[in-house]
Amino acid sequence: MSNNQLVRGTMILTAAIFISKTLGLLYIFPFQAIVGLDGLALYNYGYTPYTVLLSLATLGIPLAVSKFVSKYQALGDFRTGQRLFHSGLLVMTVTGFFAFLLLFLLAEPIARQVIDPNNMEGNDLADVVFTIRMVSVALLIVPIMSIVRGYFQGFQSMGPTAVSQVVEQLVRIVFILTAAYLIIHIFEGELGVAVGFATFGAFIGALGGLVVLFIFWWRRRNAISVQIEQSEVDHRLPLKQMYKELIAYALPISFVGLAIPMFQMVDLFTFNQAMMDIGFGQNEAERYFGAFTSASHKLILIPVSVATAMSLTILPALTKSYTHGDHEGLKKQVTQTFQIILFISVPAGIGLFLLADPAYATLFGLDDLEIGGDILQYYAPVAILFSVFPVSAALLQGIDKQRYAVIALTVGVLLKALLNTLLISWLGATGAIFATAIGYLAAIAITIWAISKYTSYNYVFLLKRSLLIVMFTFAMAVVVILTNRLLQQWFPLESWGNSLISLAVPVVVGTLTYFLLTVRSGLAGDVLGHRFRFLNKKRPLQQKE
Template sequence: MSDSKLMRGTMVLTAATFASKILGLIYIFPFTAIVGSTGIALYQYGYIPYTILLSLATLGVPLAVSKFVSKYNALGDYRTGHRLFKSGLIVMSISGFFAFLLLYFAAPYLVPLIIDKMDYSISEGNSFEDIVFTIRMVSVALIIVPVMSIVRGYFQGHQSMGPTAVSQVVEQLVRIVFILAITYSIVQIMNGSIGLAVGFATFAAFVGALGGLAVLLTYWFKRKKYIHEQIEQSKVDHQLSLTSIYKELIKYALPLSFVGLAIPLYQLIDLFTFNKSVIPILGKEESEVAFAIFSATAHKIILIPMALATALSITLLPTITKSYTTNDKVLLQKQIDQTYQVILFLTIPAAVGMSVLAYPAFGALYGMTDFEMGGYILRYYAPITLFFSLFAVTASILQGMNKQKYAIIALGVGLALKLLTNSWLLSVLGPIGGVVATYIGYTASIGVTVWAIGKFAEFNYTLIAKRAFLILIFAGVMAVGVSIVNMGMQMLVPITTQIRAFPSLFLGVVVGAVIYLYLGYRSNLAGQVLGARFSFLNKKKQRQEG
């Protein structure tokens, strides 16, 4: 396959992943309006354990299978990759079914880890039965999703990104439509309970998976003949045993799996510590509201700039492997430098802007029900988007350099600090304690990955430090401007309803963008960072052409 076709496929997959994440953000607004914050908390009680078990059941299979199949296809051995695919379908079916059984029957034992037994009897908030029902409903998806992962990986190994891209988007669309339709029907039409509605909302993971699997099967039957022709034309057959195949696969999969689990593992620690530490301070219902905001509603807003930054920088990462392998140090350092700059240039102002506009942003997106607590948590939590982005990208760079073990070490150090400090900080600071513990963990993780890149890529951080300092100055000026506008708008149009929050948010975003981009353009920082992608930002190039 030509490089241009491979890059096009990678861009299609990146765009589909980005679209899927945006869809996953948008639905949370009407969903929150239907089930409320305690309903969102209940949804998270089921979904976080499901995400962890799904990752353990699949162990980074799509990318690992893709790498394995691509390697042997390049050697002219299509048969070995196909043997992995056939046996992998069986293995993933078994692992998925056992993961389903484990989560289904473990549900009653997980609930006491989330909320203390003495809090079940409190009428406000979610009951023991609601939480068990929700966990069991989402567990059914584990039967199908691991199977999908092996099919997606096999297609990607053939450098075909379309099936994965289309199935991801279809899966998300089907899931969202089912969530909104079923919860609205239960709550608004049938006057059913929030617990019943949220239980069926988590079941949408299974329904969405059926949609994604249908897409993959359609692609498979269309391409089956061509794939079998390739297998018959194999020039080589390495005749690897299944044991050897899976040893190699696991070597690829484990690092990918653990690094991809970073955010879910942090959320798992919060799941088992948040309510137990905060209920004595706020009470059960308020604690669940705070957990919903921290783990879902505010969290979804924070992921927006992270998705934008990584989508723009991810095109650089596949080339890092080639540069490192060929020992092209100049090109490698240029690629790492550009990746860092894109992340910092986009994410720092977004984090600062979200923090300043936390109250109008939360009010505009989620309404006034939990406005004060939502704005309060989002204000302090917003900068974490920079930490999420930096860890994701630095871990990817290390994987590209085949130094993934340092990414795993970094994650382990961060998780250990989060686990050690979370309960204590929550009990001292309330909901913000969980935010502070996340900052501590991610700071340590990023410290390790940044050090490892500096050591193994011989990367000099002097220029990055200067650029980061300049970006922080521009973001600070922007924050002052946005704060003045926001305070003025609060006096003119106080936020008393969801609709009245939009003018403050809109004007704040526009003013912030104008100030930051103007400073970036006038200093030519924007041109130096993004000029290769958007030539109109590069003042130096314009002067040369003029």
Template sequence: MADSKLVRGTLILTASIFISKILGLIYIFPFQAIVGLEGLALYSFGYIPYTVLLSVATLGIPLAVSKFVSKYNALGDYETGRRLFKSGLIVMSITGLISFFILFLLAEPIANQVVDGKDLKGNTIDDVILTIRMVSVALLVVPIMSLIRGYFQGHQSMGPTAVSQVIEQIVRIIFILCLTFVIVHVMNGSIALAVAFATFGAFVGALGGLTVLLYYWFRRRVHLNNQLLESKVNHHLPLTSIYKELITYALPLSFVGLAIPLYQMIDLMTFNKALYGIGYDQVAVDKAFGAFSQAAHKLILIPVSIATAMSLTILPTITKSYINNDQTLLQRQVTQTYQIILYLTLPAAIGLSLLANPAYGALFGLEDIEIGAWILRYYAPVAVLFSIFAVTSAILQGINQQRFAVIGLLAGLIVKLSFNTFFLTQLGAVGAIYATGLGYLTSLGVNIWAIGKYGNYNYTFVLKRFLLISIFSLIMAVIVVVTKEAVSIVLPLENRLNAFIVLLVSVAVGGLVYLYLGIRSNLAGQILGSRFKFLNKKQRSQESGS
């Protein structure tokens, strides 16, 4: 039952996050057509500092609340979680307000750091300042919304989070595309102004997501209040004790949640200057950074969305198993988590890397395909590292060893910071990808070791599964390359339609081959068969025999 609930919760969140990522990817195509790669770079200049401040504003509290509520619910104490929720809304409102003022006031120093004010071409310092200040308004709403999501997740209810994420994304995208189109093509406004209003879409989307969460709250209020009446115990913890315990969860969680934003912040502060030093002008830097931080990054986050959903789902379930000292269930949950991540993300990342040219050409056009596909080819495999880091950090938090997730992240950031400028000057734009990969490998080394030692986890079985998945992925990779080359002979990558057909055929053939291998070997059935009965070869054989 617990395994089924884990998979069900994962599927709900995976679906919502996957839909959100797909929507976030799809809107980039018309958005880029309106503002170009330089506009995407400007969008990143504003959005990256925002994501960092957002993580600081929430201090990891939403996921910490999920863990806290799950823990006390398991003990039969629903009252303590409710008291935390009520006071947390006030705390999130205050931290959101403080973070808004900080980001608003830091806009100018950040702009001076990331843009060459001497170059009259490309994005200017004033453009970056306006963009940062427009996106900072979202900090007033998003922390509150995140806390409510965490409370629902603590009750192992993933629906509110899933629906609100999708609605938030839809509202944000409609606002961005409509307003930027009007500004550029109707009002003949500047690209910089259009991008600034695009970042303001984060605030508008957050209002949409918050509305959905409030709807769920009022709809389930009676049920949640009945749980309070059914509380078996009440620990009567003072708020000081509640927040002391919460902070022990939240601080490590806030660091882990900052992983990708902090890596991007290092790039934001070093990428441009390093490329200036080897002869890039502002326009070339804008295009490279736009492709790296937005176009390619959006694509690789699609397989990472699975890991994001897993990390949200497994935290309360593993916490419950750990609190109840159910080692057998805990080991099974960790094994299942590793298998799902590897089975789904490894072939996706490999395929995306091999199909970088048709993927970028089909989705973003052929104008900047040389730099865009080049970056995507190297960046795609890093998605596997992002994914495993997300779930291993969640596992460490679930077994109360979150300090190692922090240690691993800090070690990785030090490696990233130490090598980023060097790799950029030696390898060009892809140097930032090498530094990111090396940093995440360092973090994973710490996380995997800590889970083995403090979770008493034996990796033998997972390593065997990893080897089998790698073999299947390699076979798939060969088929994908052969298919791509064969179709490209008939339909060379000379236009967007040809690129789309090459991509579609290659993905279809590779996906079918990988699925066939998984079903034929019953690997797919053993990993996902409890939810997708058609994948379970043995069960199908038994049913047909009966």
């Protein structure tokens, strides 16, 4: 495949991932309007353990399969990749079935840990069990779909993965919103039934994605068969050796991908009980849980997804520099990666912190503003940490030191587990946010140290650049605060229209302030000029590495 085709395929896949993630973030707003915070809490009771079991069922194998198939195709060996694919389908079928069985059977024990079955407030035990079991069905086919995607990517064919991801997400979201609306507003059904069927959308969406992949395979089956028949060599690797190579690469990827779900699992098992221990009723605790783990969490992931998507595009070049021993190039790419992530996530996190109330009111309504706005205000700055950790972990993978990313995540999750209940008992719901922040800070500290150790990277320049970003963010914050306070006098948060004005105007003014300051100083050109050439028109800041 030519470089142009590869770049085109990568761009298609990147666009599909961005579309899919954006849809996955935005649907939560109308869904919350249908089911409320109680419904969001119930939805998360099912989805959090499902996400963890899905990662354990696949173990990062699909991505590793794409690398494996691509490697042996480059050697002229198509048969080895085909053997691995056939074997992988069987393995993913078995692991998916056992993951489904495990989650289905553990639904009641998990539910009993999440809520008090004797408490008559909030969601009852049967609803939680039903929700967990409905989403568990998706584990039967999602692992199979994932490995088919990996196989296509091994052929440097990104189209099947891209199209199937978008179709899967669209089908899932349409089913979730339609099912929830019909059950609650048309058939006047129970909230537990509506949310249970909403989580079943994971299975329906996966079916849609699998159908798309089957169509691609059917159209290309003859061409694939010809390539296999024309294989120049056959390494005849034993399956044991194949999987040893796969797992060595895939396991760290899978584990790091579990970062947010693992932190949320801690909240799943400790948040409600800790809140009830300090005097909250179960219903109120669940509303805080829904605002924390679903509503506010989805909102802060918007700047996170943009920042990480823009920074991770540098990683292939970083891996190449490391492989070729280009230490100067490596250091520049590390600097560039961290600059991008901080340039976007710091002002976004602080801006969302300052505009938490109008943002929550605009996107989720005024009914739960007292709870949601308070949670979002404390949670928003954590978006910076959510952005930095996956990028620093990916940098370690790029220099073949991914075990330190695993160690970092383990330490972070352990700290979260040790501190969560204690901090909630001291600070209420915001204690869980501080526990998450402390866990992520510890994990990031380890990854930052490991990067420095194995690349001889000096953070002095990056610290200076970060200080400049903070200064410009502070200036933006002052403008946002003044604009917001002025608007609050004329447009108090008493209606959706007022909330929209109180959000949109400060966002525009703050964004323009930050943009003008960074462009005039040359910072924007230095950080993003390689992607947006017009930013280079101003004299760039002097960079010393």
